Amino acid sequence: MEKEIASLNMPPAMSQGIEALVESGEYSTGSDVLTDAFRVFLENKPEKKTPIGTELYRRGQVSLMRASEIAGMDFESFKEVLTDRGIGWRKKSNISRCCE
Structure with a gap:
């Protein structure tokens, strides 16, 4: 079950990086980028x-x-x-x- 997060505040370079990953076709949505980033975070910090x-x-x-x-x-x-x-x-x- 997915839950929408109203807003996230992040440095411009980070939001631009997310936009670039989506626009380049590496990810379908910004949500997909953040989901993958969180998964990797937990892999590196169990x-x-x-x-x-x-x-x-x-x-x-x-x-x-x-x-x-x-x-x-x-x-x-x-x-x-x-x-x-x-x-x-x-x-x-x-x-x-x-x-x-």
């Missing part, structure tokens, strides 16, 4: 996956299992991270279905 999984779980947007997958961690290790951060576990029925 430690950033843990706060993403943790926050999505805390908000109730994903299940505990899905959050551990997003974080790139096994289920038991992820539960320890939640405990260390003071985040309790909840029943699946309390999870919103938006991001599953």
Whole structure:
């Protein structure tokens, strides 16, 4: 499920680079450029996956299992991270279905 982000503020060189990639045909849309950039960011900084999984779980947007997958961690290790951060576990029925 895609969600539109209202606006992003970035340096002119960055927005011009995105426009150039789209106009050259390398990408179909600016959104595709940003999606690819975020994927590469997470590949190069896998430690950033843990706060993403943790926050999505805390908000109730994903299940505990899905959050551990997003974080790139096994289920038991992820539960320890939640405990260390003071985040309790909840029943699946309390999870919103938006991001599953």
